[in-house]
Amino acid sequence: MQENFLHKKVTIIGTGMVGMSYAYALTIKGFVRELGLINRTPERAQGEAMDLCHCLPFVEPMDIKAGGYEMCRDAQIVVITAGAAQREGETRLDLLHKNAGIIQDIVPRVLEQNPNPILLIASNPVDVLTYVALKVSGLPSSRVIGSGTVLDTMRFRYLISQYYNVDARNVHGYILGEHGDSEVPVWSRVNIAGIPLSEYCMMCGELVDSQKKEIESDVRNAAYHVIQKKDSTYYAIGLALVRITQAILMNQQSVLTVGTLVNGEYGIKDVCLSLPCVVGSNGISQVLANPMQQNEVEALQNSAAVLRKALDSIGW
Structure with missing residues (x-):
């Protein structure tokens, strides 16, 4: 087995409810040392980072920051939760046309800053968007992972x-x-x-x-x-x-x-x-x-x- 990374960094793109539930749980778990937050509205990401930082006296040491796509540098995992949310009466596949374009925009911007991350896709419809992210990125399939089932x-x-x-x-x-x-x-x-x-x-x-x-x-x-x-x-x-x-x-x-x-x-x-x-x-x-x-x-x-x-x- 490959040795564990000494510096564990995760970057989250999309600071909505899914992204921040994930970020909050990561903060409590304490196995990540650096957490980057990116959102299309920068002020939202900044506010979320501030709120999480106020938790730090009660959890393991972390460095939590908000910013642009430079937050992806050196991240072992870039997690994409951005996209339109599923609403009442919609299926996950109804989100397809909205969110495929968002993935096509995000992935090249990630790779400009970090050419070989593991991409973890959570946006819906996750299976289709994982395929789109894989094809757009050109990364090995082992490194483009959907949250799946x-x-x-x-x-x-x-x-x-x-x-x-x-x-x-x-x-x-x-x-x-x-x-x-x-x-x-x-x-x-x-x-x-x-x-x-x-x-x-x-x-x-x-x-x-x-x-x-x-x-x-x-x-x-x-x-x-x-x-x-x-x-x-x-x-x-x-x-x-x-x-x-x-x-x-x-x-x-x-x-x-x-x-x-x-x-x-x-x-x-x-x-x-x-x-x-x-x-x-x-x-x-x-x-x-x-x-x-x-x-x-x-x-x-x-x-x-x-x-x-x-x-x-x-x-x-």
Whole structure:
């Protein structure tokens, strides 16, 4: 394994609710030593930096600054959360035309200051925008990472844990594909404390198909429900981004369902979507194509087709 970076720097582009929930969580976690904030309205970024700096007597030492794209220099990770937010009644793909142009503007400006960062994309529709960022940047696919279905997977594990009344950290399972309506819950690979779900059901009560469908629906529609009640989602995606950041900066070689370019896995090519990936200091070192049931493979292929259609619609 590569040695950990001694100087850990992250730059966030976009200081809205997602960007700042992420920044606040990073400040509390304490494993980043320098944090740069960039926003199209500089005063907003300056105010956010001031507010975070007032936390410093209670957390690990950090250097928190706001500025222009010079903030990207020497950053191991540049995180893009900028873009139009999803509103009530909108799907993530409805944001496509608005946010693809924003990514095309941001990425070259980042690379002018830092030619080889790891780009972490969180703006929606994240799978499409990860692909756009990859093509615009010319960086290796290992270094352009989408937040993908890390959040969806968190929701999936949480809901299963609630059903069985166990710690969510002992539930293992994945949501793959699009971070959106075509996402795929891989029930065949779910386990609780290493016990396959089918066996666990026999011991602790069966999770019947109707209940599985309810969990799938709750995961798929979670963002819509939150947006309906409080206009936007930000805490959970903020922590999902922290988890990815920690895997990179600590070179943890963690398996996370981040978005990446798919080149043949499950018969899918030339789209970015989420599969279990090994994530460390060089970004994605391995994509894990685990065996799945045929209906799950077909659902994943359908998810890829949805994303390819979206990319075709904007000329990619």
